[in-house]
Amino acid sequence: MATAAHADTAYDTGAASATENAASGAAMTPPYTLTANLTLATQYRYRGLMQTDNKPAIQGGFDFTHPSGFYLGNWNSNISWLSDSNPDVSAPVEMDFYGGYRGKLGADLPFDLGALKYYYPGDYPSGYTNPDTTELYGALGHGSTSFKYSYAVSNLFGFAKSKGSQYYDLSGNYELGIWALTLNAHIGYQYVRNVDHASYYDWKLGLTRDLGNALAVSVAYIGTDADRGVYTNARDRFMGRGTVLASLTKTF
Numbered sequence: 001m002a003t004a005a006h007a008d009t010a011y012d013t014g015a016a017s018a019t020e021n022a023a024s025g026a027a028m029t030p031p032y033t034l035t036a037n038l039t040l041a042t043q044y045r046y047r048g049l050m051q052t053d054n055k056p057a058i059q060g061g062f063d064f065t066h067p068s069g070f071y072l073g074n075w076n077s078n079i080s081w082l083s084d085s086n087p088d089v090s091a092p093v094e095m096d097f098y099g100g101y102r103g104k105l106g107a108d109l110p111f112d113l114g115a116l117k118y119y120y121p122g123d124y125p126s127g128y129t130n131p132d133t134t135e136l137y138g139a140l141g142h143g144s145t146s147f148k149y150s151y152a153v154s155n156l157f158g159f160a161k162s163k164g165s166q167y168y169d170l171s172g173n174y175e176l177g178i179w180a181l182t183l184n185a186h187i188g189y190q191y192v193r194n195v196d197h198a199s200y201y202d203w204k205l206g207l208t209r210d211l212g213n214a215l216a217v218s219v220a221y222i223g224t225d226a227d228r229g230v231y232t233n234a235r236d237r238f239m240g241r242g243t244v245l246a247s248l249t250k251t252f
Contacts, residue, residue: 035063041247044077047167047190048202048224049231049239051079051094061096071114072099082120082131082158084233091122091131100137112139116150118157131158135167145172156192164193173208180210184220200226200240214251219244 037060043050044057051057061075075096082091100114118133133156139148148169156165171186184206192198206220226240233239 030067032067033063033065035065036252037061037063037249038252039247039249042245043243044079045222045243045245047188048200048204048222049081049226050237050241050243051077051081053080053084053233053235053237054243055080069102070100071102073097079120081233081239082122084235084237086125086128087234088125089122089128091120091124093121095119095121105140108142110141112141112148113137129155129158129160133157139169144174145170147171152193159192159195159198161194162192162198166191166193182208182210184208184218195230197227198230200224200231202226202240206245216249217247218249219246 039057039059041057041059043054044052044059057077057079059075059077061073063071063073065071073096075098077094078092079094080092082089096116096118098114098116100112102110102112104110114137116135116137118131118135120131124130132154133152134154135150135152137148137150139146141147148167148171150167150169152163152165154163156162159165168189168191169186170188172184174183174185175181176183184204186202186204188202190200190202202222202224204220204222206218208216208218210216221242221244223242224240226238228238228240231239
């Protein structure tokens with residue numbers, strides 16, 4: 001359950017047109033950019049909840065961006081939360097597919113509108129509520145702070161009759177000006193429709209250091225106030241307990 005990391009380094013895919021532009025003296029504008037990202041993490045948490053039962057995760061994806069602002073992407077990770085909650089389930093991978101449009105309202109208000117599909121291929125027992133989830137989202141930023149709203153147009157991650165669930169995300173990334181460090185802060189609220197005691201807050205406070213060569217290391221404390229009765233899996237693990245998570249990310 002994760003929105004994808006958007007890489008910053010892009011490949012120039014417009015070699016032929018670039019040659020023609022150079023010959024004519026025109027400015028070179030590639031028709032699109034394609035980026036990739038790869039992350040190794042001590043575990044995978046999404047909206048504060050454990051996805052890999054406190055075990056390591058390997059994650060990665062691709063992003064296609066057009067100069068007009070339209071984009072498409074894919075992000076993937078190993079998971080175990082579905083089989084941890086029901087041993088009859090075999091679904092070890094999360095695959096996210098998303099697309100949307102980014103632009104600006106004036107000079108200082110970037111926005112992002114799109115749709116995201118969380119897909120969990122696997123084998124499920126008869127009568128099991130499919131965990132595949134589709135959300136529509138909108139985000140608005142100012143400076144280093146952003147607010148994002150997500151609305152589920154399907155059931156939410158296997159909760160029956162939960163269509164219409166919503167997530168509110170207030171996040172900030174603030175450069176500290178020393179040792180190439182960025183302070184990462186986040187608070188979110190997951191509203192789960194028609195499911196008693198399933199709604200909860202989550203939060204994160206951490207640091208990211210830019211190591212150069214499109215490589216970054218992050219460490220963060222993550223916590224929630226999720227209800228233990230709802231979010232304790234079949235292994236008797238509370239999925240929302242506080243934890244420290246470290247990760248190493250390379251963009252291409």
